[in-house]
Amino acid sequence: MPYVPNTERDRDEMLEVIGASSVEDLLRDVPAELRAKAPLEVPGPLSEIELVRHVSELAARNRVEGVVSFLGGGIYDHAVPAAVRHVVRLPHFYTAYTPYQAEASQGTLQTIYEFQSLIVRLTGMDVANASMYDGATAAAEACLMAIDATKRRKVVVSASVSPAARRVLRTMLAPDAVDIVEVPLRHGVTDLAALDGALPDAAALLLQHPNYFGLLEPAREIGERVSSSGALLVASVDPVSLALLAPPGSYGAEIAVGEGQSLGSPMGFGGPLLGFMAARKKHVRRLPGRIVGATVDAHGRRGYVMTLQTREQHIRREKATSNICTNEGLVALTAAVYLSLLGERGFRELAVQVTSKAHYAADALSRIAGVRLCFPGAFFREFAVELPVDAGRVRDELARAGIWPGIPCGRDYDGMDRSLLVSVTETHSRADIDSLASALEAIIATRRVS
């Protein structure tokens, strides 16, 4: 038992101090008829050597070597700087608990404060919380805030919000019997006329910008329409885009949320992710979850504590703003280290590279006969292309060449069976993109999958 220090002698001596005859004696409150009848049916025990061999074999059954992937849709393959990995692996951070004793947790508390500050700067909002589970649950919780703030019972969501986030929204709003109205798309972005029809009496519009297809939404026009309707604009944003794009605070968003996995975390088969949430100051007492604030100690030294805790479940119980307590603290630290490392220049350069390569890829693919961009609008890091053949079959064909060309759109959007969502990051070289284009061209030309 590598993790249990008590020896038999320790046990016997401890039982003597307790005054018990055996460990079984200590368990006498557990009625015999409720006891497990047999040992647990789980495998093991394994030695470290056996464990590493077995789990490494499982890891090896996931194909990551020799693959050029253009999968995105909210979770992106950015490079993770070595320094980020090393800082996040300091046991002082990862083996600590939620900072209940502030004086012994200043490291965690200050990093959360810095994370909140970075999110406020990127989003152009006033306040931010310590993190949420992921961008999808953050968006749903933001809509719950808006329902509480406006006392209205309808949430409008654009069909250009990622399908996963819309599904989570439906799950989380279902018990409240909130009316969820989905606004259809026109040229891949929110249809403004349909939006106008949906907004009356709405608590919130959930908008993703850039949207699921990578397209820039007409954020300013939408912001004006939403605010004049009395609803709150909840903007779900890609943090990398905020190096270049106008922040949500500039186009009328009252709450900004998003997925922060792209800030220094691996894809990890989709988790852990990092939800972030920022808002106008007037909403601070409605925010869910932990918030860290700066203060001073008894000697006038600067320090940090969890603040506004009367919003939270351990005090307010059924009247709390949310049930969230454990969040994604270590992933928030990861994002803080990542943004600090890249800094003002590096983060901008990253965004410029991502969008430049995405545009190079879009040009290269749309030059192929029979391939065209699905939508005419400006895009940031990903784009949808329509192929002359079924997208799923193209994906399967290209996989044989070690290329994963993107996410087929037909699963989530009617009439898009021949479309792929192609995503590009700074890790793609020009040669990677060229290889996608030439492989796709070859498949289409030989009509192997037509």
Next chain:
Amino acid sequence: MSVLDAKVLEPTVFELSSPGRTGYRLPALDVPELDPVAAFGPQAVRTAPPGLPELTEPDVVRHFTRLAEMNHHVDRAIYPLGSCTMKYNPKVNEDLAGLPGFAAIHPEAEPQFCQGAISLMYHLGRHLARISGMDEVSLQPAAGAAGELTGMLVVRAYHEDHGNPRTNVIVPDSAHGTNPASLTLAGYHAVEIPSGPDGRIDVDALGKALDAETAAVMVTNPNTLGVFENRIREVIDLVHGVGGLVYLDGANLNASLGIVRPGDIGFDLMHYNLHKTFSTPHGGGGPGSGPVGVKRHLADYLPTPMPRRDEARSRGVEYYLEHDRPKSIGKVHAAYGNFLVMVKAYAYILTLGPAGLRRVAENAVLNANYLQARLAGDYDLPQKGYCQHEFVLSASRQKDRGVKALDIAKRLLDYGLHAPTVYFPLIVKEALMIEPTETESRASLDRFADALIEIAKAAESSPESVTAAPTTTPVARLDEARAAKDLNVAWEGR
């Protein structure tokens, strides 16, 4: 004094910034560079840079390392927060979760290219089911509270499917605050029932509260006083008698591993905290993982997708994700949950095996009882008798000398130890809730007990030495009222 002119131990990353520095270099751009204004239009681009700090790699590493050194953490010493199960986090599990085959896989990868990941999820779900006596497990909830909400949504879907969602969920007043918050999010009304003096459910009060509108009862067992609900069979039968479901908050599962399987004794559903019972690190506030296990009659309602195994490979693969689940409550996470946390829990279960898991529970109970026995003379022990994995002391005696539970907690920090959970459960005055876990040695327990006894003596002889604590931590006691009044949650300076 404002925060800005206070004395500073470690400046913020913004104060350390110096224009022109960067800590990371990208490869030269090998495609034509896009001009954002030309591509997106002047309306759509930022007019001013966001104001990120500018530092080199050594600046960044030193800043965060200096901050790290201000943290107490479980690799350093005991972290005995009650109900938090701060056990040791095995190192090999961190290495395994970092394997590129896990870390670099996209959730939209086709099943044929991520068989290892789906297989791990499938088998972890099976192991958790067997450990708890449940039939099916969803790994999707990202934390314990997310598991509770998922569980309550499953309860709701089950009752709706049977014609009436019902209105109430009953929680004992000793429950974790997340329970009432979670059931409220699921659209239920919280009905609180008093617990007896031992924290156990008052079965008569429960009987009176139950009716045809009772959707479920949420139970923590062992309860938050560290006491096993020995009348749990009666409780479960009463709830089932009105058609309600019984939910187990699995926060305290560490005491039950290999001893009691909740599914065997009639619980309908529960959540697990992989970041408590199954040794995955808490990360200073997450990521956690809060899977939900259910009996067969609730399986159809679990979140979508579910990892499945098809040994006949009729879909061409052995492991796949089942998306077509018409009765499911839907998705509760953008992907499949905190997968890399699952890798660590899976490794932990395999390392321990059946006998090892039972030894975890036995030693968690032994360690808690040893500490309780050592401390019972110097502090009030409201609940007599043996405890399970944790116990609750009261500092009422010390409070009479002007030393509160909070003061004792702060004084422990001066010994280089972490404090217990204080002021919870709410039903005990001046509560000190202590859960040592099985990974503390006897020497570590003695060090903690000696410190608490010394503090109790100091409370008698020189109370001010306790109320002045902490004096050796990086900062002294912090002004929480000021933090809430002069709210400063983001750095405004350059």
